Amino acid sequence: MKKLKVVHYINNFFAGIGGEEKAGISPEERDGAVGPGMALAQALGEEAEIIATVVCGDSYFGENLASAEKDIVAIIRKHQPDLVFTGPAFNAGRYGVACGAVAKAVEEQLGIPAVTGMHEENPGVDMYRKDLYIIKTGHSAAGMKKTVTSMASLGLKRAQNQLVGPPEEEGYHVRGMRINYWAEKRASLRAVEMILKKVKGEAYQTEYPMPDFGRVEPMPPVLDFSKAKVAIVTSGGIVPTGNPDRIESSSATKYGIYDISGLDSMPADDYTSIHGGYDRTYALEDINRVVPLDVMRDLEREGIIGKLADYFISTTGTGTSVGSARAFAVDFSNKLLEDGVNAVILTST
Amino acid sequence: MVKEIERAGIPVVHIATVVPIALTVGANRIVPAIGIPYPLGDPSLGDEGEKNIRRDLVERALKALGTPIKGQTVFDDAYEF
Numbered sequence: 531m532k533k534l535k536v537v538h539y540i541n542n543f544f545a546g547i548g549g550e551e552k553a554g555i556s557p558e559e560r561d562g563a564v565g566p567g568m569a570l571a572q573a574l575g576e577e578a579e580i581i582a583t584v585v586c587g588d589s590y591f592g593e594n595l596a597s598a599e600k601d602i603v604a605i606i607r608k609h610q611p612d613l614v615f616t617g618p619a620f621n622a623g624r625y626g627v628a629c630g631a632v633a634k635a636v637e638e639q640l641g642i643p644a645v646t647g648m649h650e651e652n653p654g655v656d657m658y659r660k661d662l663y664i665i666k667t668g669h670s671a672a673g674m675k676k677t678v679t680s681m682a683s684l685g686l687k688r689a690q691n692q693l694v695g696p697p698e699e700e701g702y703h704v705r706g707m708r709i710n711y712w713a714e715k716r717a718s719l720r721a722v723e724m725i726l727k728k729v730k731g732e733a734y735q736t737e738y739p740m741p742d743f744g745r746v747e748p749m750p751p752v753l754d755f756s757k758a759k760v761a762i763v764t765s766g767g768i769v770p771t772g773n774p775d776r777i778e779s780s781s782a783t784k785y786g787i788y789d790i791s792g793l794d795s796m797p798a799d800d801y802t803s804i805h806g807g808y809d810r811t812y813a814l815e816d817i818n819r820v821v822p823l824d825v826m827r828d829l830e831r832e833g834i835i836g837k838l839a840d841y842f843i844s845t846t847g848t849g850t851s852v853g854s855a856r857a858f859a860v861d862f863s864n865k866l867l868e869d870g871v872n873a874v875i876l877t878s879t
Numbered sequence: 880m881v882k883e884i885e886r887a888g889i890p891v892v893h894i895a896t897v898v899p900i901a902l903t904v905g906a907n908r909i910v911p912a913i914g915i916p917y918p919l920g921d922p923s924l925g926d927e928g929e930k931n932i933r934r935d936l937v938e939r940a941l942k943a944l945g946t947p948i949k950g951q952t953v954f955d956d957a958y959e960f
Binding site: 816859860873 | 882885938944947
């Protein structure tokens, strides 16, 4: 079989030209493998040869995104490679973005497979994971050998039109792609096996990972409730009868703020639930089951809490996108702060 | 919503029946509720009994808000304040 032609993209640092003081150099090319290209060439073995290396300073790339990308793609095109590697960039942010941009441009504009490598915290991962195969790497170049081995293996498969395995097998960052395949075992059997492993505390691989919503640092506690103003927020779809704001029964695009001043308990005639994700029978019988106004009023009267806010805030949680829910709360939290609310009780059905 | 309320600087407690969802969306203070269609009630208990457990839950939520925590914490029956 004919040897595959490979072009490799690296930065000033890995080319041995210099560090930050050389980060401003414009794209240039070298014959053969340079720097990490040596290890990469070894990993590629007899099947492929690095015929050229393109070097560009990270700052130059960052400051001249469009023209740098164009110039680099032009150099790569000239060599008519079968496969392109960029990086690995490890946790170097600017380098990661450059590696991602070059690899994406090569795939889109030249139709040549490209593979790169980055650490999960590199901003290039989130920017390009959907477009590219990005091999997972450690923080620093200490893990070079392992990284280039995975990059070479995946690159060869792609250049030879072989089937690429799932992320955990090939070692790339999850791209969010779904690939159909025939499973040996039916779904019910796989589910039972998974749950048995989970119960036993053994490692198991979910077939449907939940998105990572990120975390927020917990706020310090409320020290004196007798002086605190507390507000109720709910995703249980409780609205005044007639649903004046026309909040959707599912996949809500809005929320409402509803007055409860002067009320000691949620009146079943004046309020209702429009939530489409649970049996509303019980909420309609007694809305305090979702918005615990009766108890909050007692606590206020007894002086256990300083004050209950004059309103509650409500939306429908079912099917509502994370983006919408986030936007609602960013918006109404300003009002809560303006109104001097010190703590929130959020109820979900 | 819990996360954005907390990010805005207001401590928040999530009273939720499906605790794994509360954990996934990132609530820091979680009080397990009673049932999906009646998080703060129980139709089988009668008016007074039901209001008592609602009060217990809300008081547990206030105690959760009054407790310093380092990370996500589920204030269930087993939690010792």
